[in-house]
Amino acid sequence: MFFSERIKSIRKSDKVLEIGPGSSPFWRSDVLLDKKFDEKQAFKQRGDLPKIEYDKPIYYYNGSTFPFKDNEFDYVICSQVLEHVPVDEFDNFIKEIERVAGSVGYIEVPRLFYDFLFNFYEHKWLINLKNGKLLLLDKKKVEFSCIQDIFYLMFKYGRKKKKTTLIKDFVDLFMIGYEWEDKINYEIVNSLDELISNEDVAFYKNYFMSLEEKPSNIYDDKPLVKKIFEKIRNKMKI
Numbered sequence: 001m002f003f004s005e006r007i008k009s010i011r012k013s014d015k016v017l018e019i020g021p022g023s024s025p026f027w028r029s030d031v032l033l034d035k036k037f038d039e040k041q042a043f044k045q046r047g048d049l050p051k052i053e054y055d056k057p058i059y060y061y062n063g064s065t066f067p068f069k070d071n072e073f074d075y076v077i078c079s080q081v082l083e084h085v086p087v088d089e090f091d092n093f094i095k096e097i098e099r100v101a102g103s104v105g106y107i108e109v110p111r112l113f114y115d116f117l118f119n120f121y122e123h124k125w126l127i128n129l130k131n132g133k134l135l136l137l138d139k140k141k142v143e144f145s146c147i148q149d150i151f152y153l154m155f156k157y158g159r160k161k162k163k164t165t166l167i168k169d170f171v172d173l174f175m176i177g178y179e180w181e182d183k184i185n186y187e188i189v190n191s192l193d194e195l196i197s198n199e200d201v202a203f204y205k206n207y208f209m210s211l212e213e214k215p216s217n218i219y220d221d222k223p224l225v226k227k228i229f230e231k232i233r234n235k236m237k238i
Contacts, residue, residue, distance in 0.1 A: 001079045003177030007106050014074035020081035032058040068100045076105035083123040108177040118155050119148035128195050129176045134186040137195050
């Protein structure tokens with residue numbers, strides 16, 4: 001989860017469901033829900049991360065119906081999950097979230113640039129958010145090439161050797177995270193032109209130009225350098 005600070009509407013008494021907790025469930029979740037996979041599939045769905053033992057109750061669903069009553073939860077978290085849901089199951093999946101949720105929840109998904117660049121094989125959709133509506137395009141309708149395959153290999157293997165902060169530095173370009181209320185507003189579109197337009201180009205130009213400049217090295221970060229020297233001086237006094 002990239003935007004945990006955007007989860008703001010959980011009350012102290014709320015019963016919270018998290019769908020697809022992966023290897024790092026949100027601390028406030030009371031109950032976890034996941035789809036039943038075989039071990040190989042589960043490993044891929046976790047992003048090649050090791051399996052963990054949860055300290056909260058976890059339930060599994062069969063791909064169609066969640067094992068909960070209507071409105072059983074006050075808040076539902078669905079982070080980094082929707083992009084995995086097969087096209088023919090998607091509408092029903094959204095209905096199930098709305099059925100078991102009170103009327104509010106949190107959704108987080110990769111933005112289309114993330115998957116257009118890296119083309120994760122487990123992801124079924126290219127996704128954008130416009131005016132509070134999720135727009136989703138079936139990746140089968142987009143032509144990818146070996147260029148994306150190379151970027152995927154860079155992400156999977158190269159970043160283990162060379163630490164990078166690319167995603168973190170441009171997190172709002174690569175990720176979407178927001179709270180929804182009453183209904184999850186979404187639309188399945190049929191082309192890239194419906195997913196992104198010149199308005200997006202103008203928006204991201206302003207986004208890039210408004211970013212704060214990152215220090216090029218440790219010595220440019222004066223507060224950090226000051227703290228380091230203070231610690232050294234304190235140790236020398238001892």
